[in-house]
Amino acid sequence: MDANEKRKVILENYSHPYNMGIAETDGYIKTNSNNVSCIDNIDLYVKIENDIIKDVRFTGEACAVAISSTSIMLKEIIGKSIDDVLAYTSQFKNMVDDEPYDSNILNNANVFDSVVRTGNRKVCAYLPYNALLEAIDIYKGVDLKEKKG
Amino acid sequence: MNREDFPMLKQDIIYFDNGATTFKPKCVIDAMSEYYSNYCANAHRGDYEISYKVDLAYESARKKVADFINASRDEIVFTSGATESLNMIANGFFAPILEPGDEVLITLSEHASNVLPWFKLAKTNGIIVNYIELDSNLHVSMANLKKAITPHTRVISLAGLTNVVGDIRPLKEICEFAHSNNIFVVVDGAQSVAHTKTDVKAMDCDFLAFSAHKMCGPTGVGVLYGKSELLESIVPTNLGGGMNESFDSIEEVYLKDIPTRLEAGTPNIAGVIGLGAAVDYLSNIGMNEIELCLIKLKKYLVEKLVTIPHIKIINEECESGIVAFNVDGIFAQDVAYYLNKYHICVRAGNHCAKMLKNAIGVKNTVRISLYFYNTEKEIDKLVELLQDKNKILNEMI
Structure with missing residues (x-):
């Protein structure tokens, strides 16, 4: 994919973000991720059942990269197991941190590979991943308590 | 004026973030x-x-x-x-x-x-x-x-x-x-x-x-x-x-x-x-001279920006070198990144005035803060880049 095509994918996901908005929050874990310096602010609603990401939706206000990254993340993770999602997330983190990563796992999220090298855009691209990891932690915490009970 | 005194101005950049810090002579x-x-x-x-x-x-x-x-x-x-x-x-x-x-x-x-x-x-x-x-x-x-x-x-x-x-x-x-x-x-x-x-x-x-x-x-x-x-x-x-x-x-x-x-x-x-x-x-240089220069530059900038329909200026009336605005439908930070591609430095965000959103109903703005070494030519370049909203949308990534 050349730079132009990558930009098109990013802008398409910004103009028509996937799963933006939520009507019924029952059964969803809600987490927030924000960037205080530029007011990117995203609420993530994550539904996890039997260690599978059943659904994720989001609301918020943020720049094109943060919105687009959230949209693409959602498309990549819904229906996958927590373990697969954690593996995917760690590769995405490696990409934004300029560390070696497996581009095969990232699929469409590879479109951010050059954007994250400009200014503070890596913070924007990674924004939804913070909220996702927190939701998984909360899910695991709930699970642990149930096991203890 | 006095641009030759500033080593930073030898670079190919237009610096409009003087409210954050100024260049040093x-x-x-x-x-x-x-x-x-x-x-x-x-x-x-x-x-x-x-x-x-x-x-x-x-x-x-x-x-x-x-x-x-x-x-x-x-x-x-x-x-x-x-x-x-x-x-x-x-x-x-x-x-x-x-x-x-x-x-x-x-x-x-x-x-x-x-x-x-x-x-x-x-x-x-x-x-x-x-x-x-x-x-x-x-x-x-x-x-x-x-x-x-x-x-x-x-x-x-x-x-x-x-x-x-x-x-x-x-x-x-x-x-x-x-x-x-x-x-x-x-x-x-x-x-x-x-x-x-x-x-x-x-x-x-x-x-x-x-x-x-x-x-x-x-x-x-x-x-x-x-x-x-x-x-x-x-x-x-x-x-x-x-x-x-x-x-x-x-x-x-x-x-x-x-x-x-x-x-x-x-x-x-x-x-x-x-x-x-x-x-x-x-x-x-003289502080009165500096003030007059800033008011003149700001007036020049505002007169150009108000002609662009997709731009909303928050503070048209003030008599200083600061202009805060938004491009309709585009996040302030994306506007800043777009301008950065043309080596224009502006600030996007809440500028540390985090309660101001309660007064203006807008969380985020793009801020141009001028100083006396800015020029009308630099403002022309900025205005030219903001004229076409589709260009901003296409190039902000």
């Missing part, structure tokens, strides 16, 4: 380098030649700053910047004298540094922080100020010129009214001192805080001005070297006179010398 850089290269010693020693030279340079900078704002030499305390100055005023002067229920008046457009020290006193001392209502163009009117005052009001703390709206406060009138009601006035001069002639005697403020780096000086140094009798009462929050006269035991500690009493530890000597050079530089 070569004479300021040279003055600091000269200190480090040719007479690098500590201050307040004077036992050998280069050390004596440091004392002279350091105290001469104090005199220059005093003259620049029409204060006396002993009314100038060097700090790390406007933020530290404002914290010293709140914690060192007001914390010991304000009582629970006493009120401090600020506005929603103040910078964090003129908000959070007062919030802290609200927590620790039980003071009340109230707000002077902003009028429809986000300015402070005397009518609204008078309306906000109660019998419990003890302090009015305002920016001379706000960093997002760019409005200039009628400080002389405010001080006169405040003092006739036994109210202290604190001025956050971080923006105003760099943009307009400041005369603390004519204004009659009680305290003024400002930073060197927003007025062609170095980072890490600033000024706390206070009327002598008020500075006398400031309780030093930092104690140590340089500020004590002598000490033998807990009961026998003798401190130096102001302003040195409030400058514990080895000061930012190079910074202070750089600030002195910056003050000389600005004085040579």
Whole structure:
């Protein structure tokens, strides 16, 4: 994919973000991720059942990269197991941190590979991943308590 | 004007973020380098030649700053910047004298540094922080100020010129009214001192805080001005070297006179010398000249921006070098990234005035803050890039 095509994918996901908005929050874990310096602010609603990401939706206000990254993340993770999602997330983190990563796992999220090298855009691209990891932690915490009970 | 004095302007960039910090002229850089290269010693020693030279340079900078704002030499305390100055005023002067229920008046457009020290006193001392209502163009009117005052009001703390709206406060009138009601006035001069002639005697403020780096000086140094009798009462929050006269035991500690009493530890000597050079530089150009230049540039920019239908300016009316705007439907940060591709530096965000959203209903803006070395040609380039919304949308990634 050349730079132009990558930009098109990013802008398409910004103009028509996937799963933006939520009507019924029952059964969803809600987490927030924000960037205080530029007011990117995203609420993530994550539904996890039997260690599978059943659904994720989001609301918020943020720049094109943060919105687009959230949209693409959602498309990549819904229906996958927590373990697969954690593996995917760690590769995405490696990409934004300029560390070696497996581009095969990232699929469409590879479109951010050059954007994250400009200014503070890596913070924007990674924004939804913070909220996702927190939701998984909360899910695991709930699970642990149930096991203890 | 004076572009040739600034090494940073040799680069292919257009710098419109002067509200955050300004570029430094070569004479300021040279003055600091000269200190480090040719007479690098500590201050307040004077036992050998280069050390004596440091004392002279350091105290001469104090005199220059005093003259620049029409204060006396002993009314100038060097700090790390406007933020530290404002914290010293709140914690060192007001914390010991304000009582629970006493009120401090600020506005929603103040910078964090003129908000959070007062919030802290609200927590620790039980003071009340109230707000002077902003009028429809986000300015402070005397009518609204008078309306906000109660019998419990003890302090009015305002920016001379706000960093997002760019409005200039009628400080002389405010001080006169405040003092006739036994109210202290604190001025956050971080923006105003760099943009307009400041005369603390004519204004009659009680305290003024400002930073060197927003007025062609170095980072890490600033000024706390206070009327002598008020500075006398400031309780030093930092104690140590340089500020004590002598000490033998807990009961026998003798401190130096102001302003040195409030400058514990080895000061930012190079910074202070750089600030002195910056003050000389600005004085040579003339603060009135600078103000006129900024108003002219701002007018030129606004006249062009208002013709672009997808641009909404937040502060069309202010008479300073600050313009805050949004491009309809595009996040401010994306506009900033788009302009960055053309080497134009602007700031996007809330600009540390995080309560302003409650007054303007907009969380985020793109801010252009001009200084005298900006040109109409640079503004033309900016305006040309903002004309076509589709171009912004296509190129912001």
